[in-house]
Amino acid sequence: MKKTILITICILSLISCKENKSDQTENKQSENVSLADAIKSSSLKKGKLTKEEIEKKKKEVNHLFVANGGSILYMKNGDVKGAARFDTDGDFVGELLQTKTYGKYKDYDNYVIGDQGDTLAFFDENGRVGMDWKILKGVDINNELQVVSFTSPKKEVPNETEIVTTTKLVIFSPETKSFKDENSVEAENYFAAMDDWSYYSNELSKYFEELGVKPFYSKKRYLTFEIENGKKITIDTKKQINNFNVQCLLYRKGKRPIIVYLLPNDNDKEEIQRYLD
Structure with a gap:
């Protein structure tokens, strides 16, 4: 199935x-x-x-x-x-x-x-x-994976905002769901997707740990980053980023974050290293 x-x-x-x-x-x-x-x-x-x-x-x-x-x-x-x-x-x-x-x-x-x-x-x-x-x-534009287009909250939402201050890989934790009938098609599809996410996010974490970057699983909807010239941006992770359904972001302190793909092999290691340097 x-x-x-x-x-x-x-x-x-x-x-x-x-x-x-x-x-x-x-x-x-x-x-x-x-x-x-x-x-x-x-x-x-x-x-x-x-x-x-x-x-x-x-x-x-x-x-x-x-x-x-x-x-x-x-x-x-x-x-x-x-x-x-x-x-x-x-x-x-x-x-x-x-x-x-x-x-x-x-x-x-x-x-x-x-x-x-x-x-x-x-x-x-x-x-x-x-x-x-x-x-x-x-x-x-310094990197093709650079975050440029995103949605910010209309007003500050402190309880739902994660402030990222250090270099790290941020993995968006998926929404947890419960089902009355865990054998329904909808439930089976959800559990299958969660199995995939769990496996690939774990592999991605290992991939970045080898690069000296700590992975971080965020359960909050909004992420705030301090970028160039002390400017701050807040990103709604439930909305598309660069017209794409993003699941992970890589942030180097003081830089605009870049998109990272959940499947490790979809990422270019040299491109990532250039961003981190």
Whole structure:
């Protein structure tokens, strides 16, 4: 019964992934064509703004997309700027800020839509930031598994919030359920899933202990982390993170956390080590 359930889930996941990848490929190709048309006459011109004005405007940058077709700068006021250049040498953002506005866009949690209807997704089906995004939601992207999109509580909930202050692997403890009929299909599915979670979370704990990272099982809904520049973020673990159902986060003190997959073999050890260094 357990194997049948797992196989069914895997098949459904594969079908969903293929559809998502196809949609993302079509959307990306469409956006690249529009980008080429819009910025082919654009060029980086220096001298329009003072250094002080540039530094001030950098705070207004929402997203930066850099690909072979050129670079797109999405401003928080809805303006789109761009240039037919994809290297990021020097003060690249500062130079892009001095190009003319060529379009508008609408901003959503997990994607943007240009004024021609072109869509660019921020994340893949596994919660990874797309490799062409260099700035997302005003955050510099240093790791594709970096947590960028999440839900915070509207007000503080101290009794349901875990404050994470040291480097550790945080594993979300699943909700405990009870059933009147423990032989029902629903109950059997739940117990099978719990068996899987228990096994893989234990293997993942061993995996990180070998890296010198302590695992921590959190039973609280919200997690608060102190990240760069003393800023704090609070994440609702019952909601999607980077448009993905996350089960674990890795936190290095003072850094924005990254997504970790429950199955140890789904993680890249070198990628994790780079984050921890």
